[in-house]
Amino acid sequence: MSKVKYYYDHETLSYRRIEPKKGKKLGLVAIFITGMILSGFLFFIATSYIPNVKTPRVLSLERELNNAELNYQILNNKLTQIESVLSNIEERDNNIYRIYFEANPIPDEQRQAGFGGVNRYKHLEGFDNSDLIVNTTERLEVLQKRLVVQSKSLDEITELAKEKEDLLAAIPAIQPVKNEDLTRIASGYGWRSDPFTKARKFHYGMDFTAPRGTPIFATGDGVVTRADNRSSGYGEHIRVDHGYGYVSLYAHLSKYNVRRGQKVKRGDIIGFVGSTGRSQAPHLHYEVFKDDNRINPLNFYYGSLTADEFDAMLKAATIENQSLD
Structure with missing residues (x-):
């Protein structure tokens, strides 16, 4: 009221x-x-x-989400660049390195294989940007696997290169007597006339005529297995085991400069020219063995002769004359 x-x-x-x-x-x-x-x-x-109407908290979360999406896009672009560089390395590895060192190329299926079986990315699904996140994660894991495969391949190539380097150093690849010290090449590898019986006989080495005391050089890296006169006909002689099935023999020496068990490098002086054993004059009788079979030493002088010198030696070595032992 x-x-x-x-x-x-x-x-x-x-x-x-x-x-x-x-x-x-x-x-x-x-x-x-x-x-x-x-x-x-x-x-x-x-x-x-x-x-x-968005609160400051909502605005902050949206900015973080947009920033994360941008970072994923940037990461994907970088992954594309990395994949391109890695593909180039893989191609060179297969087509250059592995071929050069006689290793089988690695198939693309092995390099780029994904991950089968259960869904590895289930925990990343159900979000606004799940496709982007799953794709990036999968690319990273495949890239990681490719890097592991390539790393193991390079480790293998490194070992093969080391073995190749050791092999190249071990092969008896130089002339055992310097050209300036030679009087002549008395006899080569092949059928020759025996100096004592005059019968036609196969000569399994090369004879280098040189003054007594002329230095004799190891033709490749190796270990001295013999330095004695206990082998019929060779007189004072040296045998060097180079590994990889190669052995070199130096016969009719006047004296040694090494002992049994000693390691030598290509170019080391191991002895001196003489005329011991079954020899007619001072000279070096030189042989090369591969897997216990005598082979022509002339095939291994690429490390010390020019093309002209090798051609001259080839002509002299093929003359069927009389050997000196």
Whole structure:
């Protein structure tokens, strides 16, 4: 119930009731209705747009997500570059290195094989960018496997190269007497006339005529297995085991410069020219064995002769003359 208000009338000296004006009452009603409408409108606007109003926390998370997606794209671009470089290395490995060192090429199926069986990436599924994350992870793992395969291949090539280097150093590849010290090449590998019996006999080495005391050089790296005169006909002689099935023999020496069991390098002086044993004059009788078979030493002088020198030696060595032992 609304309160009744009065005012004091000085003319009548009494209290009179205040009557509200009809216009004012209508104004208040209008203001109330307008307020209600405005409040409803504001409420509608607020409820319509609140879902799109983002808090600082939401904005921060979105920035992190966008940044992560960008980083994944950058990572994928780098992976493409790395894969290209690795592919080039793999191609050279198969077509150059492994062929040169006589190793079988590694098949692409073995280099680039993925990972079968169970789904390895199930824990990465169900997110907004799952496809990107799964693809990047898979590429990284395949790339890692390719790097492991290539690393093992390079380790193998390194070992093969080391063996090749050792082999090249071991092969008896130089002339055992220097050209300037030679009087002549007395006899080569092949059928020759025996100096004592005059019968036609196969000569299994090469005879280098040189003054007594001329230095004799090891023709390849190896170990001295014999330095004695206990082999019929050779007199004082040296045998060097080069490994890989190669052995070189130096006969009719005047004296030794090495002992049994000693390691020698190609070019080391191992003895001196003489005429001991079954020999007609001072010279070096030189033989090369491969897997216990005598082979022509002339095939191994590529390490010390020029093309012209080799051609001259070839002509002299093929003359069927008389040997000196």
